[in-house]
Each structure stands twice: as structure tokens, then as C-alpha cells.
Amino acid sequence: MAQIKTYLIVTVDPVHIGTGGYRLGRVDNAIVRDPGTNIPKIPGTSISGAARSYAASQINSSGCAGQGVGENGHCGKENCPICYTFGHTAGDKSNAGVINFHDAYIVFFPVFSLAGTVWVTTLDILKRYGLKIDPESELAEDEVLVGSGLAGKPGLNLGWLLLGVSETPIEISQGSSFHTAQSGNSEDLTLFTSWELMPQDIKDKVVITTPRLFSHIVNSNLEVRTSVSIDPGTGAAKPGALFTYEAIPRGAIMAMELVKDDYRGNFQKTNSWTDPFHVAESGLKAIEYLGVGGMGTRGFGRFRIQKY
Numbered sequence: 338m339a340q341i342k343t344y345l346i347v348t349v350d351p352v353h354i355g356t357g358g359y360r361l362g363r364v365d366n367a368i369v370r371d372p373g374t375n376i377p378k379i380p381g382t383s384i385s386g387a388a389r390s391y392a393a394s395q396i397n398s399s400g401c402a403g404q405g406v407g408e409n410g411h412c413g414k415e416n417c418p419i420c421y422t423f424g425h426t427a428g429d430k431s432n433a434g435v436i437n438f439h440d441a442y443i444v445f446f447p448v449f450s451l452a453g454t455v456w457v458t459t460l461d462i463l464k465r466y467g468l469k470i471d472p473e474s475e476l477a478e479d480e481v482l483v484g485s486g487l488a489g490k491p492g493l494n495l496g497w498l499l500l501g502v503s504e505t506p507i508e509i510s511q512g513s514s515f516h517t518a519q520s521g522n523s524e525d526l527t528l529f530t531s532w533e534l535m536p537q538d539i540k541d542k543v544v545i546t547t548p549r550l551f552s553h554i555v556n557s558n559l560e561v562r563t564s565v566s567i568d569p570g571t572g573a574a575k576p577g578a579l580f581t582y583e584a585i586p587r588g589a590i591m592a593m594e595l596v597k598d599d600y601r602g603n604f605q606k607t608n609s610w611t612d613p614f615h616v617a618e619s620g621l622k623a624i625e626y627l628g629v630g631g632m633g634t635r636g637f638g639r640f641r642i643q644k645y
Contacts, residue, residue, distance in 0.1 A: 340597045342614065343466060344621070345531040345643040346441060348591070351560045351584035353637050354383050354630040364561055366582035371442070375552050377559065377585050379629070379640075381438035384593065387629040388438070388620030389423045395609070395619060401425070416605040422616040435601065436617045441593035445543065446551075447586060448558045450494050452487055455542045456590065457495060459551045466592050468532060469512035470545070474503060478547055482507050486541030493544065496558050500546070509543060531643040535590070560586040584637060591640070618642070 354369045368377050393402035401411050401419040411420050413427025420427075424434030444466060445456035463470065474482055480501035481493060488506035492499050509532065546554065566578035585591075597613055610616045621642050628638025 340614075342595050342597075344593045344595065345444070345535075346591050346593055346640045347643055348585055348587055348589045349625060349639040349641050350628065351562075351586055351637050352379060352589075352630055352640060353582060353584040353632055354379055355582070364583045365580040368559075368583055368585065371440075374548075376443055376555050378443070379441040379585070379591065379593070381440045381593070383629055384441065384621070384624075385423065385436075385438035387624055387627070388617055389419065390620070391623035391627060392422075392616050392620035393419045395623075396607075415603065418605070418607055418610050418613075418616045421601075421604055422613040432601075435597060435599040435604075435613050437596040437598065438617075439594040439596065441591045443555065443585070443589055444592045445539070445590035446555050446558070447588040448495050448544075448554060450496075452490065452493060453542065454588070455483075455487065455493070455495070455544045456539055456588075457544045457546055457551065457554055459548050460545060461548055462551075463509065463545075464512070467512050468509050470507040470509055472505060472507065474505065474507065476503075476545065476547060477501075478549070482545040484508070484541045484543040486538065487544065495544065495546070495554050498550065498554065500550075507543075507545065509540065534643060539590075558586070559583045582632075590643075 353366075356367050356369055369380055370377050390402040393399065396419070398412070398417070398419055401417060403410070411425035411427045413420055413425045413430060413432075415421070417425075420432070422434055422436050424432055444462055445458050447454050448457050460470070460476065470482065476482055480503055481495075482503045483490075483493065483506060485506040485508070487493060487502065490502050493502050511532065561581055561583045563579065563581045565580070566575040567573070568575040595614065595617060599613060604613055610619065625639055625641045627633070629640070630638045632638070
């Protein structure tokens with residue numbers, strides 16, 4: 338039976354997962370967005386590729402880190418934890434992996450306001466990941482629900498928006514598991530207790546807005562940088578080579594699901610790893626230091642898993 342784990346991740350640096358091309362608009366190099374909400378995300382394919390590479394490096398298995406192309410490709414051995422966990426292509430044989438990496442979605446988005454940095458979310462997002470608010474309140478279109486650290490203010494600006502503040506502060510706590518509620522799966526391992534480990538000042542500065550405004554708030558407060566290409570002949574800025582790019586900012590709190598579907602049931606334990614989840618988690622842990630996505634050598638890409 339499939340097992341699911343939800344990981345709370347915090348961006349340590351800005352994260353740029355590009356769309357692979359230029360476009361006319363606010364920035365030249367845009368980042369990947371969910372087509373239904375227009376909210377940026379980190380694709381599971383990007384996370385899986387980085388996690389595989391970093392996990393393979395821990396056992397000096399460089400051939401199993403890539404796409405399996407060439408003479409030094411995947412070994413394809415049954416006792417290889419990398420090939421077993423992430424899948425492999427070895428010669429004319431191949432096997433799918435047993436861990437499915439799903440996209441990482443924004444749960445709490447940092448926005449600067451006159452009250453300092455606040456973390457914006459919606460009731461739908463909280464419900465999606467098994468969190469609830471107390472007391473339960475209805476939300477008007479022109480106001481926000483806030484944590485105790487923001488209570489009593491006549492209004493709150495979120496970038497260019499000025500909204501009213503509800504009178505009663507809210508607290509966020511663990512609710513019912515989304516997956517268990519939907520499927521009744523007794524093997525569901527979706528836990529969001531990592532929210533309890535978040536710093537109290539973040540919990541006190543949570544802001545809940547409507548889904549309609551959330552997309553506008555996120556896209557208006559992404560990090561945007563400007564760079565220029567360097568002419569290798571002169572070592573100076575190349576004329577006409579100025580470009581801009583955007584990124585999910587530092588301090589964003591996101592959620593990512595991993596699903597283990599170990600249909601083979603033949604994972605060979607090692608001194609380091611006893612389960613495919615452990616293999617994937619070791620690769621995820623390395624992302625805190627080595628990053629994921631583009632421009633890693635320019636200070637981009639790192640995120641931290643809040644709790645295993």
C-alpha cells in the first residue's frame with residue numbers, strides 16, 4: 338500500500354526554476370508556475386533530480402546519479418539503493434523508481450509590510466495540508482485574518498494592498514489529515530507536526546487572505562534581480578546583454594509530498610539507509626547546502642527540510 342509523507346520546507350536562498358526561455362513582460366527569465374492558480378512552485382522533477390544526484394554522491398556512485406546515458410550509466414543492480422529508489426535505465430532493461438516526488442507548493446509566503454515581514458496564506462491552503470485556525474472565522478474580501486502579533490492594528494499593507502484586520506486573532510494548529518479524510522488510508526504518513534517547530538514569531542505574524550488576492554500578492558512580491566552578461570574578451574559588461582529574472586524569495590514556507598509505492602518490496606538495507614524514504618531524505622537534506630534549480634553559484638537554490 339502506498340505511503341505518503343508531507344515535508345515542510347523553508348527556502349534558505351531565493352529559488353529560481355526557470356521555464357526554459359525568454360518572454361516579454363515583467364521579467365525576461367520567468368519561473369515555473371501552476372497553470373491553474375498562476376502561483377510559482379518548485380517542480381518535483383527538479384527536486385528529484387537534485388536529490389538523486391546528492392544521494393548518489395554520498396556512496397560515490399556517480400554513474401547512478403545521472404540519466405543513465407553512456408558507458409558509466411546506471412548500474413541497474415537490485416541491491417543499489419539509488420537505482421531502486423529513483424529508477425534506472427541500464428542497457429535494454431529499466432525499472433521505475435519507488436518514490437514519487439510531487440511539486441512543492443507555497444503554503445506561507447513572506448511579504449514585507451509596515452508591521453515587518455508577515456507570512457501570507459489562505460484557508461484553502463491550510464485545509465489542504467491538514468491545518469486549521471482557531472477560532473473559525475469568515476473572511477471578507479477586503480480584510481485579512483491575522484495572528485496575535487498583528488492583532489489590534491487598524492489595517493495592514495501587503496505590498497501595494499491595504500486591507501482591514503479582523504478583531505479576533507487566530508491560531509493555527511494541526512487538524513485532520515487531508516489524505517486520511519479523503520481515502521481512509523491507514524498507511525497514510527502525512528504529518529504536519531513540523532508546523533509546531535516553526536519559530537513563534539512566524540506563527541504570530543501569519544496573515545490569511547482570500548484565494549483571489551493571494552495570487553496577486555505572491556506574484557507582486559517575488560524577488561526580481563537584474564544581471565548582465567560579461568564579455569570574455571574585455572571582462573566588462575557586454576552591451577545589450579542586460580536581463581532580469583525572478584525567484585521565490587528567501588523565507589517562503591512550502592509543502593512537498595513524497596509517495597512511496599514499493600511494489601517490488603525488495604529494498605536492500607545498507608549501513609546508511611533502511612528504506613527508500615531514507616534515501617530520498619538524504620538527498621533532500623543535501624539541498625540545504627548545494628541547492629536546486631538555476632544560478633546555484635550565484636547564491637540561489639537552497640531550501641531546508643523542517644522535519645523528517
